[in-house]
Amino acid sequence: MSTRARKQIILAAYVGGVNEHTAWEHPDAGSQIAFDTFRQVAQTAERGRFDYFFLAEGLALRERAGRVFEHDIAGRPDTLAVLASLAAVTDHIGLIGTLSSTFNEPYELARQLASLDHLSGGRAGWNVVTSWDAFTGQNFRRGGFLTREERYTRAEEFVRTVQELWDSWAEDAIVADKQSGRFLADDTVGRFSHAGAQFDIEGRFTVPRSPQGRPVLVQAGISPQGRDFAAANSDLIFSPFSRQPEAQEFYADVKSRARSFGRNPDDLKIIPGAGFVLGDSRADAEEKARHILEQQLSDKAVQVQFEQLWNRDLSAYDIDGPLPSIDPDPEAPPIIQGKAFIYQDRFETVRRWRALAEEKGLSIRGVAAEVSARADFIGTPEQVADALDAFIQNDGADGVVLGGHVTPGGIDEFVDKVVPLLQERGSLRTEYTGSTLRENLGLPVPERRGALAATV
Numbered sequence: 145m146s147t148r149a150r151k152q153i154i155l156a157a158y159v160g161g162v163n164e165h166t167a168w169e170h171p172d173a174g175s176q177i178a179f180d181t182f183r184q185v186a187q188t189a190e191r192g193r194f195d196y197f198f199l200a201e202g203l204a205l206r207e208r209a210g211r212v213f214e215h216d217i218a219g220r221p222d223t224l225a226v227l228a229s230l231a232a233v234t235d236h237i238g239l240i241g242t243l244s245s246t247f248n249e250p251y252e253l254a255r256q257l258a259s260l261d262h263l264s265g266g267r268a269g270w271n272v273v274t275s276w277d278a279f280t281g282q283n284f285r286r287g288g289f290l291t292r293e294e295r296y297t298r299a300e301e302f303v304r305t306v307q308e309l310w311d312s313w314a315e316d317a318i319v320a321d322k323q324s325g326r327f328l329a330d331d332t333v334g335r336f337s338h339a340g341a342q343f344d345i346e347g348r349f350t351v352p353r354s355p356q357g358r359p360v361l362v363q364a365g366i367s368p369q370g371r372d373f374a375a376a377n378s379d380l381i382f383s384p385f386s387r388q389p390e391a392q393e394f395y396a397d398v399k400s401r402a403r404s405f406g407r408n409p410d411d412l413k414i415i416p417g418a419g420f421v422l423g424d425s426r427a428d429a430e431e432k433a434r435h436i437l438e439q440q441l442s443d444k445a446v447q448v449q450f451e452q453l454w455n456r457d458l459s460a461y462d463i464d465g466p467l468p469s470i471d472p473d474p475e476a477p478p479i480i481q482g483k484a485f486i487y488q489d490r491f492e493t494v495r496r497w498r499a500l501a502e503e504k505g506l507s508i509r510g511v512a513a514e515v516s517a518r519a520d521f522i523g524t525p526e527q528v529a530d531a532l533d534a535f536i537q538n539d540g541a542d543g544v545v546l547g548g549h550v551t552p553g554g555i556d557e558f559v560d561k562v563v564p565l566l567q568e569r570g571s572l573r574t575e576y577t578g579s580t581l582r583e584n585l586g587l588p589v590p591e592r593r594g595a596l597a598a599t600v
């Protein structure tokens with residue numbers, strides 16, 4: 145480790161919704177859609193001085209061979225509605241939502257996010273995803289027409305346009321002088337004009353400059369295009385790499401990309417999703433983790449995971465038997481619809497899984513357990529605090545998004561038992577230091593580009 149100052153760990157909490165990591169049969173598991181579920185998680189995270197509450201987005205009900213996933217948990221209410229309602233019952237915690245740049249319009253999204261920033265007193269953030277599949281696209285009459293490259297082309301211009309809209313009001317545009325009756329500083333407020341290949345819009349933006357100037361920008365995507373997009377534009381990256389050595393490699397790669405875009409790499413924070421299991425001893429925690437994994441790896445969840453990779457009906461295979469010797473069939477219509485495909489190369493992944501099964505004598509379920517084991521931090525509270533702190537201080541990441549396997553009480557014991565230990569060692573704040581999400585994350589406020597306002 146270098147001699148630089150101890151990094152402050154960034155913590156976020158999320159409610160998983162439709163997710164194979166959720167043990168929905170657990171006796172303590174509750175609703176995935178009731179307001180109280182979201183309220184409980186956000187308020188507990190705020191008690192633990194977490195930086196932000198985070199929501200992923202699912203815009204379609206997943207299907208297998210034309211039938212809806214039975215093991216999916218109903219409930220992924222609209223992101224902005226959830227975050228706006230949480231703004232009213234929390235005071236400090238950031239509220240970051242995932243919203244697609246493929247299925248929205250810049251004016252609409254800029255308006256919603258700026259409004260959330262106002263309503264929450266400067267706590268809004270946007271995780272920009274490009275969404276990947278034609279199946280989801282059908283809900284928006286855009287089925288399949290955007291390739292990955294085109295999605296990022298649209299995302300780039302989308303983000304730029306949204307920023308132009310946010311920048312269209314100066315901080316001091318509103319005078320509101322009751323004596324003189326003068327409300328606005330001048331007539332340029334909110335004026336924008338954007339002419340590009342993707343969007344050609346002009347007019348006036350309806351929402352005055354919000355407390356953060358620009359809500360915090362997050363990106364989730366790991367392709368070279370996704371990494372460059374994040375390195376050039378984002379404040380945070382939501383990454384899937386919570387383990388070494390992939391985590392450190394990804395960290396070093398995107399920080400150096402940020403440098404090559406002329407940015408200070410410290411202004412781009414890397415936050416993977418991660419899980420934890422606590423016990424009275426390491427053996428106790430490992431036993432608990434095994435039990436949780438068994439609940440998560442139901443026969444259906446495992447079948448779906450394998451069928452998605454193979455793109456074949458594998459229902460004839462015994463989940464506790466050997467891996468299919470048959471090859472994947474990428475050319476067939478997708479058997480699994482609406483689920484994010486997280487593998488870079490289908491054939492290479494199948495090769496890896498087969499080698500793993502061979503090496504360790506694993507069944508289909510055994511391989512699923514190995515490749516999807518979610519709990520990255522397992523042990524006593526002291527061991528988990530040590531491991532998490534070492535992971536952050538050694539540049540595996542700048543923080544983690546924690547998802548409890550049980551909703552909504554999953555993060556309670558982390559907040560009660562691990563947070564105080566991290567605070568004792570100086571790796572986690574004991575009080576919120578700023579009033580906006582940006583301030584709490586230690587991120588600079590981007591300069592307002594007011595060229596248009598100045599010239600009209």
Ligand SMILES: Cc1cc2nc3c(=O)[nH]c(=O)nc-3n(C[C@H](O)[C@H](O)[C@H](O)COP(=O)(O)O)c2cc1C
Nearest residue numbers: 200201242273274275276364365366367370383384
């Ligand atoms: C960690 C992670 C989380 C993601 N979460 C979502 C999500 O909640 N909703 C969504 O539509 N896409 C999500 N995506 C997918 C992105 O939308 C993106 O389209 C996809 O990863 C393809 O981009 P890439 O080629 O750069 O990886 C996620 C991707 C990653 C890596």
